[in-house]
Amino acid sequence: MAVRLSGKEVAARLDEETGRRANALTQRGNVPTLAIVRVGQRPDDLSYERTVTKRAERLGIAVRPFALPSDASQEELLDVIETVNADAAIHGCLMFRPLPRHMDEKAVCDALSPGKDIDGISAASLASVFAGEGTGFAPATAQACLEMLDFHGVELEGKRMAVIGRSLVIGKPVAMMALARNATVTLCHSKTRDLANVMREADVVICATGRAKAYGAECFGAGQVVLDVGINFDEEGNLCGDVDFAAVEPLVSAITPVPGGLGSVTTSVTLAHVVRAAETMG
Amino acid sequence: MAVRLSGKEVAARLDEETGRRANALTQRGNVPTLAIVRVGQRPDDLSYERTVTKRAERLGIAVRPFALPSDASQEELLDVIETVNADAAIHGCLMFRPLPRHMDEKAVCDALSPGKDIDGISAASLASVFAGEGTGFAPATAQACLEMLDFHGVELEGKRMAVIGRSLVIGKPVAMMALARNATVTLCHSKTRDLANVMREADVVICATGRAKAYGAECFGAGQVVLDVGINFDEEGNLCGDVDFAAVEPLVSAITPVPGGLGSVTTSVTLAHVVRAAETMG
Numbered sequence: 198m199a200v201r202l203s204g205k206e207v208a209a210r211l212d213e214e215t216g217r218r219a220n221a222l223t224q225r226g227n228v229p230t231l232a233i234v235r236v237g238q239r240p241d242d243l244s245y246e247r248t249v250t251k252r253a254e255r256l257g258i259a260v261r262p263f264a265l266p267s268d269a270s271q272e273e274l275l276d277v278i279e280t281v282n283a284d285a286a287i288h289g290c291l292m293f294r295p296l297p298r299h300m301d302e303k304a305v306c307d308a309l310s311p312g313k314d315i316d317g318i319s320a321a322s323l324a325s326v327f328a329g330e331g332t333g334f335a336p337a338t339a340q341a342c343l344e345m346l347d348f349h350g351v352e353l354e355g356k357r358m359a360v361i362g363r364s365l366v367i368g369k370p371v372a373m374m375a376l377a378r379n380a381t382v383t384l385c386h387s388k389t390r391d392l393a394n395v396m397r398e399a400d401v402v403i404c405a406t407g408r409a410k411a412y413g414a415e416c417f418g419a420g421q422v423v424l425d426v427g428i429n430f431d432e433e434g435n436l437c438g439d440v441d442f443a444a445v446e447p448l449v450s451a452i453t454p455v456p457g458g459l460g461s462v463t464t465s466v467t468l469a470h471v472v473r474a475a476e477t478m479g
Numbered sequence: 480m481a482v483r484l485s486g487k488e489v490a491a492r493l494d495e496e497t498g499r500r501a502n503a504l505t506q507r508g509n510v511p512t513l514a515i516v517r518v519g520q521r522p523d524d525l526s527y528e529r530t531v532t533k534r535a536e537r538l539g540i541a542v543r544p545f546a547l548p549s550d551a552s553q554e555e556l557l558d559v560i561e562t563v564n565a566d567a568a569i570h571g572c573l574m575f576r577p578l579p580r581h582m583d584e585k586a587v588c589d590a591l592s593p594g595k596d597i598d599g600i601s602a603a604s605l606a607s608v609f610a611g612e613g614t615g616f617a618p619a620t621a622q623a624c625l626e627m628l629d630f631h632g633v634e635l636e637g638k639r640m641a642v643i644g645r646s647l648v649i650g651k652p653v654a655m656m657a658l659a660r661n662a663t664v665t666l667c668h669s670k671t672r673d674l675a676n677v678m679r680e681a682d683v684v685i686c687a688t689g690r691a692k693a694y695g696a697e698c699f700g701a702g703q704v705v706l707d708v709g710i711n712f713d714e715e716g717n718l719c720g721d722v723d724f725a726a727v728e729p730l731v732s733a734i735t736p737v738p739g740g741l742g743s744v745t746t747s748v749t750l751a752h753v754v755r756a757a758e759t760m761g
Contacts (some may be wrong), residue, residue: 422501
């Protein structure tokens, strides 16, 4: 039976530190503040907005919601970003994506001030992750993977890592961050031939494709550490990851569950970034 | 015996197209113009400057050299970059690196106008390569690798590629460009364990570490395509690549020689970028 890499303890440790630093900032009159920008009313976005807001309040971070209707124009959204950029009392900005199709998502992301880009969505932040500089903020989900590995003492130096999925939100950035830790990283995707074999070669596997229970026993073996970034619903409507947990858990060395794995760590990383941004700007 | 992937024919085809387009621009009164920025007098830089200048002149591209002494200040160099940015008659800029240690290389690279960054050194260009957008210019050596593969009809879709070396000049960008072509890419480096095995798993291997003849028969096998980006000198002072060519050529399917491989293609790509920049600005 694998070690279950629960996110709860990882999030708790991060939150303790974040709460302490938030409090110190507030005592100096600088209340760390997160803007949440949402276009439309997607249930997932609303749900995550409630989660982040609740956690932020508990840690002493203020939240400033900016909600636009789904038919808002790009100019209206850019006005909101401009307001966020210009307001010295706002330290970080979380914007839900994907944006509606009538908007140029890249242009909007790049409009966000790099210092407030706590989820690593702008070209400046991505270039920094690509260069391995450690300046700017990495995408929160990607950093949550490293926090999970660090907390559980999984060293990456010299290890082989397979990353399944090549999005800019998680696959590509986590690959670069693991490379900076001296892992040997293989980037896999929908066109990868013989994917199960490629996955079995790795010491650490990160699944981030958003395909419910797509990766079963054939993809894994003894000794592997598996991080499941997927948040999907199975046929019965239950929350599940990209990995077929029941089939894979007996095989591998350690695995994150869904729910209860990386999701809550990602929230903690987002809020830790807000505090760091507030400290930097303060 | 492997097919020898000579760069000569690839460069010739690229140059024919570049010369034609340069001529068309000149006829419209817009002479495509490359600024070459050099700090100090490193023999390698001087040699490459002569090569590029000669090729550019043959193709109808004007060259504007900017040479600074090795003890120039960063401000003096930034003034040169500002001159290049402001001069509408200059379309592209090639700057030799590494810069002297007393300079902040990243700050200088990022100061170059993205439209004139024909060697992909600025954060904006790197972010574009990382995102797989195809806007901006890719680093010339990385693109030369793809030009070589395309010319010789090597498909990347679904293939496994090992990239040895993780620099921003070649390793990381060529990995991202191959990923955009749907290759499954493994990034290897000095901390990779059991490197020879990892290399042998790949269909296409790109060696870019600058270590003379470091990769021998143990790293390669039948059917592989090998691109050797290294430009080194062996113990007898002869030009050589990262691959031990004599040992590896009999084993693999195809391999680039050094000299005579990717070097001249890189020059052609650089000049093709100048013409494209001039067309865009024109």
